[in-house]
Amino acid sequence: MAEPAVNVKLIKERLAFLKGGRFKAWLEICAHCAYCSDSCFFYLAHDKDPKYMPAYKVKQTLDKLYKKKGEVTWEELEKMADIAYGDCTACRRCSLYCPFGIDVAVMIAAVRGILCGQGLAPKGLQDAAKHHWETGNQMAITEEDFVETCKWMEEESEEEMPGLKIPIEKKGAETLYVLNAREVKFYPQDIAEAAMILYAAGEDWTFPDLGWDMTNLAMFAGNAQVMAHSAKLVYDAAKRLEVKKIITSE
Amino acid sequence: MQAFYEYIRDGRIKIDPAKKMKEPVTYQDPCNISRSGGLWEEARYLMNAMCEDFRDMAPNREYNHCCGGGGGYIPMGPQFRKRRMQSGKVKADQIRETGAKVVVVPCHNCFDQLRDLSAEYDLGIQVMHFKTIIPHVWDLPDHLKPPNEEAN
Known part of the structure; x- marks a missing residue:
């Protein structure tokens, strides 16, 4: 079966809507210091596998969407859905440890919003x-x-x-x-x-x-x-x- | 939970000290009630009012770990269950270390996750809400007691 078409226009609109000062600042100032890593129970439960570092989860999702200006493939979106819904519960614990006060959960929620618009939210939800x-x-x-x-x-x-x-x-x-x-x-x-x-x-x-x-x-x-x-x-x-x-x- | 805290603090509901739970009990701080809701001290006030041996998890309060089933993880469905149990290991270890056999939690989502974790990691815990415990430890005025108890 062919992959569903990505509604790039919708992603672009959403990214433009979200790109206020806060998100722009957060994406730019993250120093990848990794203070957030040890705060994350996904990271701790998986022997500190770097794939579960909160900053990396943002890098693989929202940051990528902005860098590619929303022009992503269906396969890329599916990978993002796996991270945004399956590797983060938006518990906000990492936000307490970020020296810059970056709220990763808010960004993951924004990614979920974009994915949901493409029909990629898990069926149960x-x-x-x-x-x-x-x-x-x-x-x-x-x-x-x-x-x-x-x-x-x-x-x-x-x-x-x-x-x-x-x-x-x-x-x-x-x-x-x-x-x-x-x-x-x-x-x-x-x-x-x-x-x-x-x-x-x-x-x-x-x-x-x-x-x-x-x-x-x-x-x-x-x-x-x-x-x-x-x-x-x-x-x-x-x-x-x-x-x-x-x-x-x- | 705020309401239950106020009822007991203000004496609208009285606790009978003789009925307090004797066994070790711990408390799960739900992300949306503690970290995002700010109600972690109210929870401890209730725990100490109802239990003789309250043992906090470490870390706790706003720094507590998510139960591992938040953010819609449970209702996402069975295809996520295995991952949910794997990442819930941190919570299971936290509970085990307290030695408590009862975990009190005000969140219905945490409630289901903790019961799943108990089965998965053989924790042997009982998961309870505040509202289940309060009627077992309160000291009711006579006019609210059932007729047979009133007669005693």
Whole structure:
């Protein structure tokens, strides 16, 4: 099968958009001093293989994209995807050690943005972003299933704490509580535990019926459109229900 | 986590000292909560409130290592699993060195990664959230207790 065509125009646009003073300075002033190397767990876990040095990962991705003015082959992009998604978790630990304050993770995130535009984000992340866009949560849980799970957990925890309720879409509550879709799907007990603690603390809280998933896998994929949408769903829920604060489950 | 910290600090939830966890427990600083979120001291306040033998990993706080499953690494899918386990060795070693058999972590992503690491590296650890532990160590006022306990 022939390799897909690289959308060079899109890469060029993206590179031009990103090339503010910060990225320009970072790419130029990195002295390759290697202070970042020992901070990276990928580097440490692979017997200090230089391929995992954070500065080198940038060299092989963003720096290369700029040097080649975005005119790269599909094979080169695939190699970059392997690094940006598979050799870095964007943990930001190396940023703490850089004497110039270069934030490698921000640059890796920029690379992910470019790769995602070419359809090279790993499928799991693309699917999650698609789900979030279409259903408001990364696991495509229906509103019906969400409400059902909350009711079930309410019944379970009411036995231990009489009077406990799991409110959904209660306008005027003090606090909005949002969580990880994984809790609803795989760890429903997490909902009961949180509800018990919020009740014991006397919190006046509510779940929203839309915008309850606080995760943002689109951000990790590099999809800015869905990233903004995911965050806005939570923001909109807070505005709609007129809460004063948001508590996340992490 | 900020909320749980405030509940206990302000006495909205009271801890029963007799119920505190006795076994050695360590804490995983998630990148987005500690390094990027700045909540590392709040976590230690909670750990010391709930556990008698809290043992920090080294390094810790904002310098802690990523669990090895962050940045979307877990949801990327099974084709990345082997690499995720290889690079997670640093975290597995960190946990083993504490001698703790329980790891508390507020992040659901770290939670899944640590459970995978425990199986891969035979760590024999139990991974728990703050919200799982708090109801086991709190001292509830009578009106919030279940009816049968109230009678005692």
